[in-house]
Amino acid sequence: MYIAFVMVLVVAGSILFHVLSPWRMTPIASNWGFIDDTMGLTFLVTGTGFVAVILFMSYCLYRFRHVPGRRAAYEPENQKLEAWLGIVTTIAVVILLAPGLLVWGQFITVPKDAMEIEAVGAQWNWSFRLAGADHQLGSSDVRYIDTTNSLGLSPADPKGQDDLLVTNGELHVPLGKPIKVLLRSIDVLHDFYVPEIRAKMDLVPGIVTYFWFTPTKIGEYEILCAAFCGTGHPQMRGKMIIESEADFEAWQAAQQTFEQSRKSAASQNKRASAQ
Amino acid sequence: MTDATVPQNVAPPPAEVEDVELYHAHSWITKYVFCQDAKVIAIQYAGTAITVGILALVLSWLIRLQLAFPGAIPFIDATVYYQSVTMHGMIMVVYMLTAIFLGGFGNYLIPLMVGARDMVFPYVNMLSYWVYLIATLVLVASYFVPGGPTGAGWTLYPPQSILTGTPGHEWGIILMLVSLVLFIVGFTMGGLNYIVTVLQARTRGMTLMRMPLTVWGIFAAAVMALLAFPGLFVAGVMLLLDRTLGTSFFMPSLVELGERKDYVGGSPILFQHLFWFFGHPEVYIVALPAFGVVSDLISVHARKNIFGYRMMVWAIIAIGVLSMVVWGHHMYVSGMDPWFGFFFAVTTLAIAVPTALKVYNWVLTLWHADIHFTTPMLFALGFLVTFVNGGITGLYLGNVIVDVPLSATLFVVAHFHMVMGIAPVLVIFGAIYHWYPKITGRMMDERLGKIHFWITFLGAYAIFFPMHYLGVLGMPRRFYEMGETAFVPASAATLNIFITVTALAVGVAQAIFFYNLFRSLKYGAPAGGNPWRAASLEWQTPETPPGHGNWGKHLPVVYRWPYAYSVPGAPEDYLPQNAPPVAGEHSP
Numbered sequence: 001m002y003i004a005f006v007m008v009l010v011v012a013g014s015i016l017f018h019v020l021s022p023w024r025m026t027p028i029a030s031n032w033g034f035i036d037d038t039m040g041l042t043f044l045v046t047g048t049g050f051v052a053v054i055l056f057m058s059y060c061l062y063r064f065r066h067v068p069g070r071r072a073a074y075e076p077e078n079q080k081l082e083a084w085l086g087i088v089t090t091i092a093v094v095i096l097l098a099p100g101l102l103v104w105g106q107f108i109t110v111p112k113d114a115m116e117i118e119a120v121g122a123q124w125n126w127s128f129r130l131a132g133a134d135h136q137l138g139s140s141d142v143r144y145i146d147t148t149n150s151l152g153l154s155p156a157d158p159k160g161q162d163d164l165l166v167t168n169g170e171l172h173v174p175l176g177k178p179i180k181v182l183l184r185s186i187d188v189l190h191d192f193y194v195p196e197i198r199a200k201m202d203l204v205p206g207i208v209t210y211f212w213f214t215p216t217k218i219g220e221y222e223i224l225c226a227a228f229c230g231t232g233h234p235q236m237r238g239k240m241i242i243e244s245e246a247d248f249e250a251w252q253a254a255q256q257t258f259e260q261s262r263k264s265a266a267s268q269n270k271r272a273s274a275q
Numbered sequence: 276m277t278d279a280t281v282p283q284n285v286a287p288p289p290a291e292v293e294d295v296e297l298y299h300a301h302s303w304i305t306k307y308v309f310c311q312d313a314k315v316i317a318i319q320y321a322g323t324a325i326t327v328g329i330l331a332l333v334l335s336w337l338i339r340l341q342l343a344f345p346g347a348i349p350f351i352d353a354t355v356y357y358q359s360v361t362m363h364g365m366i367m368v369v370y371m372l373t374a375i376f377l378g379g380f381g382n383y384l385i386p387l388m389v390g391a392r393d394m395v396f397p398y399v400n401m402l403s404y405w406v407y408l409i410a411t412l413v414l415v416a417s418y419f420v421p422g423g424p425t426g427a428g429w430t431l432y433p434p435q436s437i438l439t440g441t442p443g444h445e446w447g448i449i450l451m452l453v454s455l456v457l458f459i460v461g462f463t464m465g466g467l468n469y470i471v472t473v474l475q476a477r478t479r480g481m482t483l484m485r486m487p488l489t490v491w492g493i494f495a496a497a498v499m500a501l502l503a504f505p506g507l508f509v510a511g512v513m514l515l516l517d518r519t520l521g522t523s524f525f526m527p528s529l530v531e532l533g534e535r536k537d538y539v540g541g542s543p544i545l546f547q548h549l550f551w552f553f554g555h556p557e558v559y560i561v562a563l564p565a566f567g568v569v570s571d572l573i574s575v576h577a578r579k580n581i582f583g584y585r586m587m588v589w590a591i592i593a594i595g596v597l598s599m600v601v602w603g604h605h606m607y608v609s610g611m612d613p614w615f616g617f618f619f620a621v622t623t624l625a626i627a628v629p630t631a632l633k634v635y636n637w638v639l640t641l642w643h644a645d646i647h648f649t650t651p652m653l654f655a656l657g658f659l660v661t662f663v664n665g666g667i668t669g670l671y672l673g674n675v676i677v678d679v680p681l682s683a684t685l686f687v688v689a690h691f692h693m694v695m696g697i698a699p700v701l702v703i704f705g706a707i708y709h710w711y712p713k714i715t716g717r718m719m720d721e722r723l724g725k726i727h728f729w730i731t732f733l734g735a736y737a738i739f740f741p742m743h744y745l746g747v748l749g750m751p752r753r754f755y756e757m758g759e760t761a762f763v764p765a766s767a768a769t770l771n772i773f774i775t776v777t778a779l780a781v782g783v784a785q786a787i788f789f790y791n792l793f794r795s796l797k798y799g800a801p802a803g804g805n806p807w808r809a810a811s812l813e814w815q816t817p818e819t820p821p822g823h824g825n826w827g828k829h830l831p832v833v834y835r836w837p838y839a840y841s842v843p844g845a846p847e848d849y850l851p852q853n854a855p856p857v858a859g860e861h862s863p
Contacts, residue, residue, distance in 0.1 A: 003648060003656060006733075010660060014740060023744040023770070025680075026762045039677050046667035049631075053638060053663050060641035061656070064577075065648070071848055072579035072841035073643035076863060081639075082586050082632065089631045093624045093670075100674040101617055107676055108613035123440045123532060142528045145535065183610070186530045188435035189543060191608065191683060195749030195762055198680040202610045204543055205434060206527025209610035222761050226608075226683035226751050228428045230440025231353040234754040 004061035011054045018047075029217035029242060030197035031178075034103045041099065045092055107199070110212045114180040117173070120151050121183070121190030121203040124232030126223055127151055128171045132162025132257055142186055142205070148265040152186060153258050164255040169238040171223070173215050174248035183209045193226035194240055202227050215242040287480030287832045297392055297824050311397035312823045313382040316404050318714075320378030323404075324371045327411050331366040332782050334359040343768075343775035345756040353755040354442040357426030360753065361443075362414075364429030365451070368557065369458060370411050372699055376564035377462070377500070378407060380706060381469050381493045383714070387813035388490050390478025390831045390853075392824045395471045399464045406461030414454040420446035428753060430554070433525040433546050437518040439532055448518060452511045459504045459511075469497040478812075480833030484588065484863065485852070487811045487837040488581060491588055492567020495595045496560045502599065503556035510549035517541070547609055551602035558695050559598040563591055565702040566633060569655045571837075572705050573637055575809045576652035577644035578848050580838035583636045584863070590629035597626040607678045616675040623673030627666070634663055645841065645848070649807070650724030654705030657732035658698050664736075665694025668743060683753075686746025689739045697735040704731070704788065711792075712806045716819050717799030723791040727784065734781035738774050745770065810849045811837035835862035 028036060064070075118129040118137060129151060131137050138153055138160015145152040150167065153160045173179055183192055185203035192211075193200045196219075201211040223238035243251070256264075300306035310316055337359045341351045351359075382400065386393050394400045417424035426442030427435060435441045436448050443451075473486070473494045486494075513524040517538075525546040526538035574581040581587060603611065603619035637659060646652070668690040672678045681687065704727070711719050745767055750757065757763055805814040817827040831853040839850035839862045850862070 001648065003653060007656070007660060010733075010736065014664075017741065017744075021741075021744045022764065022766050023748040025747055026749055035676055035680060038674070039671065039680075042671050042674065042677055046670050050663055050667055053634060054660055057638045057641060057656070057659060060638065060644070061646060064641060064644045065646050066578075070645045072577065072645040074580065074841050074843055075582065075643070076580055076838070077583045077585065082583050082636070085635045086628060086632055089628050093627055096670060096674055097620065097624045100676050101620060104613075104616050104620070104676040107679070108616070122530070142530060142535065145530055187532075188438060188440065188529070189432055193683070193751065195680070200679060200682065201608050204610040205529045206540075206542065207544075207610065220761075224751055224760075228357075228432070228435065228753040230435050230438070231357065231426070231442060231755070232440065234756055234758060 001062060001065045004058045004065075007054055007058040007061065011051055011058075015047075015051070026195045027217070028196060028198065029194075029215060029219060029221060030199065031214040031216055032107075032198040034099075034106070035198045038100050038103055042096055045096055049092065107211070110180050110210070111178040114178040114212050115174075116180050116182055117171070118182040118184060119171070119192050119203070121185045121187075121192070121225065121229075121236070122150075123187050123230055124225070124236035126169045126171075126192075126236070126238035128166040129153075130164040130166070130252065130255070132164055134159060134162060137182070138163050138258070140184065145186060147269055148262050155262075161257065161259045163258045164252065165258055165261050166255055169223075170241065171238060172241045172243055172248050172251045174245045175215050175218055175242055177245070178212055178214045180210055180212045183211075188229045189227040190229050190236070191226035193224045194221050195224075196221050197240075200226055218242050218244065287834065290479055290830075294392070294830060298397070299823055310401050310404075311393070313386050313394045313397065313400060314714075314821065314823075316400055317379050317382035319404050320382060320407065321375050321380075323408055323411060324375035324379060327366050327415070328371040328375075330415070331363045331371060332785070334363040334366075336779060336782060338363060339775040339778045341755065343772040354423070354426060356755045357428070357753075358424045358442050358447070361426050361429055361431075361451075362424050366414070367696065368429065368561070369455070370414065372561045372695070373462070373500070373557070374407060375703060376561060376699070377469065377493060377497060378404065378465055380489070380564060380568065381465070381497070383710070384489055384813060385469055385472055385493060386476070387713075387816065387821065387825055388487050388811060388837075389473060389476065390481050390812050390826070390833060391472060391476035392826060392830070394468045395476050396464075396468050400468050403461045403465035403468065406457055406464070410454045410457035410461060413450055413457060417443065417447045417450040417454075420450065422446055425451045430547075430550060431514070432550075433514055433517065433543055434527075434529055434538075437514065437526075449515065452515045452518075455511045456508060456515075459508045462500060462504060466497040466501045469493060470501070478830045478833060481812075481852075484585065485833060485836045487567070488570035488584070488587055488591070489564070489567040491591050492563040492565070492570075495591045496563040499556045499563070499595050499598065500560045503553045503560065505553075506549045507553035510546055510553070513549075514546065544606070544609055544611055547606050548602070548611075551605045552599075554605065555602040556598045558691075559594055561695055561699050563595065565658070565699040566591065568702050568706045569658050570637065570640075571811065572651045572655040572702075572709055573640050574838050574840065575709070575807050575811075576649050576655070577641055577646045578840050579640055579644040580836075580840050581636065582639040582642075583632075584836065584838060586632060587636055590633050593629040594626060594633075597622060597629070601626060601673075604673050604675070604678070607675050608682050620673060620675040624670065627670060627673075630666060634659070634666070649708075650719070650721055650728060651705040651709035651807075653725060653728045653732075654701045654708065657728065658701045658705065661693050661701060661732075661736065662698040664740070665690055665692075665698055669694060680749070681746060683751055684746035685750050685752055686743050688752045689742035689746060692742075693739045697739060701732065701735075704728070707792070709807070710813075711795070711799075712802030712819070713813060713816075714820055715796055715799070716802055717795050718802045718806060719795045719799060720791050723787055727787045727791065730784040730787070731781060734777050734784070738777050738781065741770055742774060805851075808847070808849050810839050810851050812852050815851050815853050835860070 138157040225236040422445035425447035523541035
């Protein structure tokens with residue numbers, strides 16, 4: 001019978017833990033506040049269900065515990081009650097699902113004016129590519145990868161010559177502008193994961209995937225990999241710096257283009273082979 | 276109110292086929308090697324599953340020790356960590372849970388519960404076990420090959436699973452895939468057997484709607500397994516070919532640590548579809564038998580019929596059907612076409628409805644019941660709490676947009692451990708305490724059983740409930756070490772230490788169970804044939820433990836459903852399924 005009280009304590013303890021827990025969502029730095037709202041709603045609906053079911057169970061355990069002389073009631077079914085419970089549950093599910101699908105609709109609809117930035121994953125580091133003066137990214141393929149072309153840009157594509165390459169793992173993005181992150185992997189699965197922007201997506205070798213977000217809070221955020229990619233997985237880190245548009249432009253201006261990087265890499269290689 | 280919905284008793288139909296004499300064992304070899312008794316095969320299955328389960332438990336300690344005390348134990352480097360994560364997961368899901376529910380409980384209980392003398396294909400049944408044993412040996416053998424077992428994660432996603440950056444890419448992954456293929460071959464033999472036995476070998480009067488829910492759960496799971504496992508089978512064979520012959524089913528052109536490989540044109544996402552086409556039904560292949568067993572435990576020990584039996588059966592079938600079309604919810608951020616998100620979110624949340632109805636019916640069975648707090652009942656109640664808790668977090672992960680921030684975090688780890696780790700394991704314990712008297716003729720010790728329950732239930736809840744919050748914070752799974760990460764506060768490390776210490780304690784406490792299990796073989800109180808005063812057929816055998824053939828000279832005849840508890844007018848608070856009808860009885 002004391003199990004009835006313990007179950008009540010389990011419920012009370014769970015609620016208390018939820019209220020007192022210092023482990024909460026990181027402060028959000030993107031436009032995806034709707035995701036947090038949907039999660040909050042989910043907590044409310046499911047939490048109510050959990051508390052109601054377990055407390056009702058605890059009451060039954062206490063009230064209908066065996067005492068000498070007790071005999072259970074005989075009631076094979078009660079279709080009316082079962083139908084009502086089915087309807088209430090369906091309504092709860094719709095309450096969760098409807099806003100969830102609406103937000104998902106926004107998540108997969110990239111604004112037309114979004115700036116395209118490419119993130120490239122390799123075991124175990126992040127590189128980035130931004131469009132140059134022509135505002136267009138050049139094509140790429142794994143077979144172009146060599147010592148002077150670590151990201152595999154097409155050497156023949158004129159659109160790619162002025163692309164800006166960032167190989168130190170530090171990505172800068174301007175505040176308040178929608179960004180479409182194109183994701184490309186040259187080896188295995190990776191996942192571009194910055195907890196503060198909520199959105200994440202896998203990088204899949206062979207195809208280009210994407211997601212979008214609008215940075216809303218200036219600061220420095222850690223990029224992690226969220227798809228297991230081998231023993232170096234936890235060390236695959238990068239930095240995302242959300243900054244004012246002016247700071248962003250200054251940073252952008254200091255980045256090397258594909259053309260420049262090819263030339264300097266080629267001359268380095270020449271020097272190395274001459275020695 | 277019940278009379279309108281419940282049909283009157285009907286006289287059982289005449290026998291359709293004559294009883295055939297079984298092949299009886301006459302030596303040690305024919306009893307234990309070329310064994311044709313489902314009950315012996317059941318023990319062999321369960322024994323093997325529990326043995327590898329203990330290995331998986333020890334591996335979980337290595338994982339937890341590393342997470343709480345990173346680098347403190349030099350032996351646990353990144354390679355060992357990822358190998359432990361992979362082997363722990365695969366063993367628990369496939370070689371332990373699937374094997375023990377279907378091969379163990381399925382073999383023991385199906386013939387007894389439907390009133391059959393044995394499985395319909397006893398020889399194939401025996402073969403099924405031996406192939407399963409070989410599969411587990413091949414799996415464990417990967418610890419003894421160069422490079423050790425695979426550390427690709429239990430999902431074995433290519434390309435990394437067969438490339439240099441992943442531990443065990445040399446031999447471990449090959450043995451893992453061969454072992455899975457063998458397991459599926461063995462399971463197919465067993466699964467066909469369970470299905471045909473349920474459909475063809477029920478005794479007179481045992482209609483489908485008079486079967487205990489345990490049989491319904493195992494039956495539905497076996498059907499689903501036969502549909503789902505081929506997905507894993509072909510994925511395994513194709514990945515083996517990619518690894519050994521250099522085909523490109525799952526491998527696009529790529530670079531392996533700076534060197535370009537010859538693969539071209541394959542699709543890594545195709546593997547994920549095949550894997551999860553197996554992987555999600557797999558969750559229910561474990562859950563449905565647990566649902567069935569827990570229904571029976573609650574009913575027997577609350578001395579009340581399971582509430583809404585017909586709804587329970589249809590819910591099992593609905594869950595089985597729906598679970599075949601929800602696999603994409605494991606792939607919301609995989610890079611598949613995002614429009615799939617709408618479809619899989621709807622199917623996934625739809626499955627919550629029949630699942631919730633089952634939960635309501637379990638709880639409503641307790642209403643106006645006569646509840647005996649036996650050890651099996653405690654475990655069934657523990658299942659309810661952990662299953663409801665783990666089930667509702669499934670609504671977070673199934674609702675596509677909410678999954679985006681939570682996927683690949685410790686929230687997922689906490690969710691699936693609660694719902695398909697702890698909950699089914701509690702049912703397994705409850706089932707062992709419940710049916711042990713039938714299997715051995717002796718009772719397990721109740722006091723030790725209750726101590727075992729409280730440590731296991733409260734401990735497991737304390738391990739996995741807080742873990743959700745680390746996931747909400749954003750801590751990723753499959754991280755050998757968190758290192759310095761700005762958004763992770765120091766308190767997260769403290770919580771990790773708490774979880775690890777609790778996990779070690781709960782793990783060690785399982786010794787109480789094993790002590791009780793083995794001690795009771797000899798010293799347990801004699802159980803008699805039906806110590807729980809249960810109504811279902813397996814408790815009505817002429818001998819306990821039941822001999823080969825189960826029923827002595829005559830097969831039992833069934834007159835009612837297995838939940839005739841506290842029937843008004845009946846002299847006792849239960850009516851066995853094979854007791855002749857009493858005057859004025861209205862049992863289904």
